[in-house]
Amino acid sequence: MYEGPVQDLIDELGRLPGVGPKSAQRIAFWMLDQPAEDVQRFAQVVSEVKARARFCAVCFNVSQEETCRICRDARRDQTVICVVEESKDVVAIERTREFRGLYHVLGGAISPIDGKGPSDLHIRELLTRLADGTVTEIILATDPNTEGEATATYLSRLLKDMGLQISRLASGLPVGGDLEYADEVTLGRAFEGRRYVEGSARPAPRV
Known part of the structure; x- marks a missing residue:
């Protein structure tokens, strides 16, 4: 077990599909080694995809608009x-x-x-x-x-x-x-x- 936010990050990464405890730990320490601006950009993308992405009202494919480009x-x-x-x-x-x-x-x-x-x-x-x-x-x-x-x-x-x-x-x-x-x-x-x-x-x- 690690202290504070490091362990919190490992725990959250471990909730991702296909990511086990060892993989979560490797990703967490990889993030710690990255420049702050890269990590901030990653966090911003995650936040934006949750805020802006939606499902097509017709076919339920991922879309940025009410209906997807295929529909x-x-x-x-x-x-x-x-x-x-x-x-x-x-x-x-x-x-x-x-x-x-x-x-x-x-x-x-x-x-x-x-x-x-x-x-x-x-x-x-x-x-x-x-x-x-x-x-x-x-x-x-x-x-x-x-x-x-x-x-x-x-x-x-x-x-x-x-x-x-x-x-x-x-x-x-x-x-x-x-x-x-x-x-x-x-x-x-x-x-x-x-x-x-x-x-x-x-x-x-x-x-």
């Missing part, structure tokens, strides 16, 4: 929505340059062990977006792990009677992995090889 882009395909768990997944998919539709960020995945059910996700808002019939295809791009698969299964059952094309990212993504860590080629192949959910509408054949 504001009239060039995007308005008939396709890619459903993801977190905003970081939007960034990962955008890097592939394979997808030109819209997104819907759920804000997590169904995880009973964490006490997170369908009502804790932005599923109601997704249904609202589908109500006017503009969207004809839903791509379920939740993570290929237990929680992601459970979420995709729940959504496919919920949406299958709405006459939509429903597909799930498949080939190229390892089971148990996260979209955030997939490279562009792997994600691109997953989009190309997506499979359609049984019972959902099928795309018209290409001429």
Whole structure:
């Protein structure tokens, strides 16, 4: 245990995801070695992101305005929505340059062990977006792990009677992995090889 603010900093850093006690201690002492202006700039950025960042009122992606740049882009395909768990997944998919539709960020995945059910996700808002019939295809791009698969299964059952094309990212993504860590080629192949959910509408054949 260290004295005063040093220990307070270590404790706060240790609350960050993926940062254990040893890592928190290393970061804290790294900060102590940095010039005061660098640390002040870091603190200012953290403060500003909390004050200025918000979630898009339409898709719940991170945004600086009421709606995000993707939702504001009239060039995007308005008939396709890619459903993801977190905003970081939007960034990962955008890097592939394979997808030109819209997104819907759920804000997590169904995880009973964490006490997170369908009502804790932005599923109601997704249904609202589908109500006017503009969207004809839903791509379920939740993570290929237990929680992601459970979420995709729940959504496919919920949406299958709405006459939509429903597909799930498949080939190229390892089971148990996260979209955030997939490279562009792997994600691109997953989009190309997506499979359609049984019972959902099928795309018209290409001429």
